[in-house]
Amino acid sequence: MTDIRRMHPATRIIHAGQHPDPATGAVSTPIYQTSTFAFKNADEGAARFQGRDPGFKYTRLGNPTVAALEECLAILEGGCGALGAATGMAAINTVYVALLEQGAHVVGTDSVYGPSRLVLENEYRRFGVASTWVDSSKPENVAAAMRPSTKMVYIETPANPTMKLTDIAACADIAHAQGALLVVDNTFASPVLQQPLALGADVVVHSLTKYINGHTDVVGGAIVSSSPALHDRLRKVHVAFGGTMDPHQAWLILRGVKTLGLRMERAQANSLEIARLLEAHPGVAWVLHPGLPSHPQHALMLRQMAGPGAVFSFGVKGGLEAGKALIDSVKLATLAVSLGGVETLIEHPASMTHTGMPKKEREAAGITDDLVRISVGCEDVRDLIADLEQALVKAAAAVPVGA
């Protein structure tokens, strides 16, 4: 095949890393469900362990099905190499463990995926790692938080549920000016919409659980590096800590990723149509969607992304009670956390995921009582709109008269 790296993203996701099986010619990558690999003789075993022979040895250290997915992800992100991980958090922890040390400091996006921040604050702190969390939608906040000991800038963009974007190229300049690395969680955009390595990031992490697999049936994670040296360092630590990927999991994700382009196209179009409709709806107070000109960072979206994605937030008039009534009234959208699947998922952080957080702290983080987050799926948009419209009628009815 001609150079796959020069093809368009929709072609790359179908062909990258996916060669007919050398043993049998199977067009679909087989599931190499084995824990270990036989050597022909002692010399071959020795050559593999010394790295002179790149063949497989033991599945935690590498497996052909996992390797096919890793090659695919490296090509999609334009990286030098990728590592499959058991979950998104396993990938993120490998990055922290491999690239931080005692006394190191991290500057991160304040509204990152909760556990990405909490492990640093609660666990890595015990090993002498410090972290500062800022609103990274303003690069000057990142610059102001840098210390001589800052080894990593860790950003997520878009970050939810506040839908803030972070300027990747600006953060790469800030990090590199001080010899720090820029790590980007690219889960929300996926490589079809955003390629952080091309904008100067050093490492990309993913929860494959979301858009890349896309079918709400498997968890997984990945790390993609911009240089062979970073990839080798991350690989060494990853296989030693053991949060690696299983071949069956890799096969499911390889199956899912093939339709990433089609799914994202449909979900994104649905999402934008719904967002426009909600923006004009009398029962809706506000809509934050990076694809709408009303989003404060719409220009940055156009500059650094190929499209705004399919997750957004909106405010229901009537606050907490109305928000609860809305999510209790939807019939097609499913009430659940997670995102990026073919089915539409909806959640109300104030009454669900963030109930434990003090209201003041929650509101300071932009998670107001009325905020509803929706991950729009691939259903027929007319059915989704009808569902939301009937739920908004019930939400309005739940608000006491005069409130």
Ligand SMILES: *Cc1c(COP(=O)(O)O)cnc(C)c1O
């Ligand atoms: C879900 C998610 C993660 C964690 O991934 P798991 O596969 O659940 O471990 C990390 N980052 C973002 C942005 C996520 O949405």
